[in-house]
Amino acid sequence: MPRALITGITGQDGLYLAELLLEKGYEVFGLIRGQNNPKADLVSRTVPGVTLLPGDLTDMSSLLRALQTAQPDEVYNLGAISFVAYSWEQAALTTDVTAKGVLNMLEAIRVWSQGDLSKIRFYQASSSEMFGRVQEVPQRETTLLWPRSPYGVSKVYGHYLTINYRESYGMHASSGILFNHESPRRGPEFVTRKVSLAVASIKLGLQDKIVMGNLDAQRDWGFAGDYVEAMWRMLQQPTADDYVIATGETHSIKELLDIAFDSVGIADWAPYVEQNEAFFRPAEVDLLIGDPAKAKETLGWEPKVGFQELVQMMVESDLKLLSEKS
Structure with a gap:
């Protein structure tokens, strides 16, 4: 039975991804921050098969403990302060969680694996907000990033850091550059x-x-339930890479x-x-519209x-x- 650890389990993506993985026979663990988190009941009601673990992306020691307990084959880093408007009000906190949190998780994986990074695969939730002042339409994996908010800047940091760990340590680390994805759970x-x-x-x-x-x-708006399947497909590939996930509309x-x-x-x-x-x-931001051609060709994914x-x-x-x- 494969095992997966999801940060950001209380968000719409975390819930849909947990449902998908449970359907595929995974043992799923979700990281949840703080004692008596009011969203813990939501997770337990929606995906009762998930085991919740205490942890915080700003606290690397808690991430190491979660990894030790979960023993995951796959880690999906969906946790972030993700409301763009709020990121101007709390720029430092957004940076600590959305940017440095990626570093903490990557480092925790590197330390916990004791150099054997072949046993774990990592997914980073990147964002179309990284394109900001767009340099080409539609936006592709190769489009220059020009973020226009503290949130976008933080996502760029996490995105490039994921690439750096892939290239520096040979980690199977992929980023999904997800365009806006919505659902009744938003x-x-x-x-x-x-x-x-x-x-x-x-x-x-x-x-x-x-x-x-x-x-x-x-x-470019799509359905979150469709997009989490793309996340899973990325980690099933023999080689890690980055993919734009969008509708193209x-x-x-x-x-x-x-x-x-x-x-x-x-x-x-x-x-x-x-x-x-x-x-x-x-x-x-200017006109955000993604080109999902690479995801369609390589992952066999397209929105439904x-x-x-x-x-x-x-x-x-x-x-x-x-x-x-x-």
């Missing part, structure tokens, strides 16, 4: 879930409007609003949407859920969630 602070929750609330008469930032911003916030409101029978969303500059980024289906799935899920609460 945190409410992210724009897609913010919209789906608000639209469901407006439909049910629980709120009157939603306050948004830049409605012209465009992203881009959509605006306005399109997101169109589909979300239309799914509850509201054709004109303008009366329900208010713009506020407080929700604009200090430095907006389209953008419209994804948005409708999220709205329907939040309608059900809010109806059950009221």
Whole structure:
């Protein structure tokens, strides 16, 4: 039975990946930070087959203990402070967790393996936010990185460090440059879930409007459940490498609003949407659209859920969630 350790187990990616690995017969361990973590119950309910281990990406000794307990064949480093807007408010903390946390995990693996790095494979969750001020469209694995937020800068550090450990120590270390991926499990602070929750609330008469930032911003949005399969496929390859994981399509916030409101029978969303500059980024990224050709050719991966289906799935899920609460 293969064994896997997942950091960031409480996030949407961690939950979907744990489900996938359990279905494939893995013994799965999840790293969880802090005593009485309120999300521990969420993990236990969603993926009851996962064994939770205490640990913190900022504390290398705790990572060594987790590795010793889990004895993993594969490590998936999904843990990060991942809300871009928050990274300007907490730049130092974002750096400690999202950047230096990668170093701590790579070093913990190197030390724990006692030089025999052939027995463990590592996945790093890189991000399309690394492209920032994009230098070519669409973005590929070879596109110059130009991050435009503390979060993006931190992800670049972790990305290049993963490459460095692969080249310096021969570690089977791969990075997935994931473009925006969403689901009903997405945190409410992210724009897609913010919209789906608000639209469901407006439909049910629980709120009157939603306050948004830049409605012209465009992203390449996919379904998180599809993207975690790409992570697993990377670690099954004989040679480690880096892959862009994306749909190859881009959509605006306005399109997101169109589909979300239309799914509850509201054709004109303008009366329900208010713009506020407080929700604009200090430095907006340009057109993010990924080229997943390498992942399709090498990994045999491609997304299954389209953008419209994804948005409708999220709205329907939040309608059900809010109806059950009221």
